[in-house]
Amino acid sequence: MARVHVIGAGLAGLSAAVELSGGWQVSLYEAAPQAGGRCRSYFDSALGMTIDNGNHLLLSGNHAALAYANKIGGADKLAGPDEAAFDFCDLARNRRWTLRPNAGKLPWWILVPDRRVPNTAGLDYLALVKLLFAKPDQLLRPFLGTGGIARDLWDPLFVSALNTDPAEASAALAGAIVRETFAEGGAACRPLVAVEGLSAAFVDPALEFLRNRGADVRFGAKLRAIQFAEGRATALDFGEDIVTLAEEDRVVLAVTAPVATALLPGLTAPDEFRAIVNAHFAYPAPKSLPLLTGVIGGASEWLFGFSDRLSVTISAAERFLATPREELAATVWAEVQAVAGFSAPLPAWQIIKEKRATFAATPQQDALRPGVETQWRNVFLAGDWTRTSLPATIEGAIRSGRRAAAAVDVTLSTGF
Structure with missing residues (x-):
């Protein structure tokens, strides 16, 4: 054979x-x-626990990844909300909201104020439709614009998906993400996290x-x-x-x-490659904290609330590669406390800088x-x-x- x-x-x-x-x-x-x-995953002696070398998120529309997890018997290790829901916290403006796309392909959720980003209108979401027709040589920023919805939604989503600043990122690759998730409706957008590593x-x-x-x-x-x-x-x-x-x-x-x-x-x-920085803190997530929170207006971008630790991911993170680890840990920990709603001294921490995490998209x-x-x-x-x-x-x-x-x-x- x-x-x-x-x-x-x-x-x-x-x-x-x-x-x-x-x-x-x-x-x-x-x-x-x-x-x-x-x-x-690996055992980190500084934290005294097993952590992931980088935080990763799946969506329910990631059919190949979910088929693989099911085939090998790992799908039961993935957890997430029962419906598509993305919690956000704006540190600069001290406000919170939850993005909640409806399950079907007809996106009526963009017409419902409490399902979309505050102070936005349904027409603001047409950028997703335009991305479906993006050409290979087009850049992402012109599709997203520079207004409030770009700051509060598009940039956090696409920077994390592409690990590249929208000013230089491929609109076609962003469109591919939209085609397989948002264009399929909320049923394809439910976030899933490997809660046991x-x-x-x-x-x-x-x-x-x-x-x-x-x-x-x-x-x-x-x-x-x-x-x-x-x-x-x-x-x-x-x-x-x-x-x-x-x-x-x-x-x-x-x-x-x-x-x-x-x-x-x-x-x-x-x-050409782009960096990702992950920060891990040996502090259990408060029960009121969602499993995943998007952070606006800070260094942090996504906060993962695990049962034994709090972890933060920063994509397209070249700007932090030269920042001393101690300084970055203190900055991120202050933001974690603000998002999670508690006050505590800096616990045991670990900063992981991946200089060549992904190719530049x-x-x-x-x-x-x-x-x-x-x-x-x-x-x-x-x-x-x-x-x-x-x-x-x-x-x-x-x-x-x-x-x-x-x-x-x-x-x-x-x-x-």
């Missing part, structure tokens, strides 16, 4: 391996000592799933080079171990864009994203940086893995 060698155990690689493990022999290689890539929902069940199906999973296996001959990959060089590829073997390269371009001569891929970088196939007939690509039509999200990563697996299936089934 053919063997498929999946390089990289982030969500893209795990997704590909899970899809392929039902019909082919699978070997999964990961350079790090653990799986998950940028979407994983990202690994519990997306990583650990996948590894168990693969091992139960006979997959060979290897950690600490860094691919150093790929050998090529006659239009195909012939061997994988892991340093002390070289894996020779049989004619029928296939390779799914599910690594980061910089690693992929180093391994595959001539590969074009995104080469600009029109120029989007145009550099490669498809699944490569110039080598037995090598396929997966990763949120490949051409998924989405920005770098969990949904995009898992979708890329599924597409790579489908391409492998075709070539193995047809013999090409």
